[in-house]
Amino acid sequence: MKLVVYKKNDLIFSMLFKSNELLDIKVDNINDPEYSSSIFLGKIKSIANGVEGYFVDIGLxxxxxxxxxxxxxxxKIGDYVVVQVKKEPSKFKGAKLTTKLSFKGKYIIYYEADKSVKTSHLFDENFKSDYVDKVYRLLREKESVIIRTQAKNVDISKIEQELEFYRKKAKLIRDISHKAIMQLEPKEPCYISMIKDYVGGIEKIVVSDIEIYNNIVSFILANDLNINVEMIIDKEKLENLYEVEKHINRLLSKYVWLESGGFLVIEETEAMTTIDVNSGKNTCDCIESSSYSTNLEAAKEIPRQIKLRNLGGIIMIDFIFMKDQAHRKEVLDVLKNGFSKDNVQTTVYGYTALGLMEIARKKTGRSLFQTIKASKQENIPSAV
Incomplete structure (x- = not known):
């Protein structure tokens, strides 16, 4: 796989390719950064018993x-507290916070909670038991880890090293003696996060910016990774090689064309995301047959679109009506199978009484469109 890191004005696109297929994309907005997982030293401003919590000034x-x-x-009011952002601030609400720190590494996610070990849902069941026992014995009280899929082929000593690193990091952050509201650690750049997410699978990284190039090389050397890094400053050459703008523009459009001639209409609202499946040019004399083939193709494409666009929350899909119950079940099974490969928690609830497909996917920051929409740069297509 290749990771292409492309900077355009105040946006940094991190795009993962396998051959010519786009597998994943994340975006950093330099002028309007996200705060999810950022750590702050805040000050208790008020105690709100009605909502069972504190309001904390973290400088936002x-x-x-x-x-x-x-x-x-x-x-008490006026106390300083180290907090981490669990949920992004929105137009109407401030960030949701926790004092229980967590860090995402290459092989584990370390977090402060009652002692436990969990594994990625993509883990092989036969591999879990012995490995989990070994990791559990490394933990102290109030320490928990999630073993990531990438840990499957590494020695337990690598897990121990990463655990010790984040254990010390948490202590250093908590031991800060300075008393002032400040950001202690920003959200890590998406390109670093993606290197961690796909460690062992990325063979080459192509970068268009010297500062990002230096950051990536430093990270690779510090973590003893075997990844080739190439810098291509000529953005026209980068576009010709990877069609980055073409991929971005497609994901900003609400229309997704299917090979059969059918199409999806994806629309984000405050309450939910809706996806409408249309037969388009995929028509034949048998309506049930064309509906079934279009829905089946849509069910394969929808999980990919949801992942690439980073859509979360409630998602409702309006498939084309089918009478055949076997066809309805197969479309549901194909959709579930597509989400089984997603590393973000997703639940497919099935058909509602109105025949809509109901899905809930954990929100992991802003959607792709929201991040790009917040940019002040020109020539960004609207979602039409």
Whole structure:
């Protein structure tokens, strides 16, 4: 696989390719950064018993909300507290906070909670038991880890090294003596996060910016990774090789054309995302047959589109009506199978009474469109 990191004005696109297929994409907005997983030293501004939490000044426009159940102890107004952002601030609400720190590594996700070991849902069941026992014995009280899929082929010593690194990092952050509201650690760049997510699978990284190139090389050397890094400053050459703008523009459009001639209409709203499946040019004398073939193709493409666009929350899909129950079940099974490969928690609830497909996917920051929409640069296509 190749990771292409492409900077355009205030946006940094991190795009993962296998051959010519786009597998994943993440975007950093330099002028309007996301705060998910960022760590702050904040100050308790008020105690809100009605909503069972504290409001914490962390230096952003809106105070963050720290639920009592996410606090490590009882605080008073004016107390300083180290907090991490669990949920991005929105137009109407401040960030949701926790005092229980977590860090994503190459092989584990380390977090402060009652001692436990979990594994990625993509893990082989036969591999879990012995490995989990070994990792559990490495933990201290109030330490938990999630073993990532990438850990399957590494020695347990690598897990131990990463665990010790994040254990020390958490202690250093907590031991800070300075008393002022500040950001202690920003959200890591998407290109670093993607290297961690696909460690062992990325063979080459292509970069269009010297500063990003230096950051990536430093990370690779520090983590003893065997990845070739190439810099291509000529953006026209980069576009000819990887068609980055073409891929981005397709993902910003609400229309997705299927090979059969059918198409999807994907629309984001405040409440939910809706996906409408249309037969388009895929028509024949048998309506059931054309509906079934279009729906089946859509069910294969929809999980990919949801992942690439980073859509989360409630997602409703309006498939073309089918009478045949076997056809309806097969479309549902294909959709579930597509989401089984997604590393973001997704639940497919099935058909509602109105025949809509109901899905819930964990939100992991802004959607692709929201991130790009927040950019002030020109020539960004609208979602039409």
């Amino acid at each position: 426009k809106k105070d963050g909300y720290l639920p009592f159940k996410e606090a490590d102890k009882e605080y």
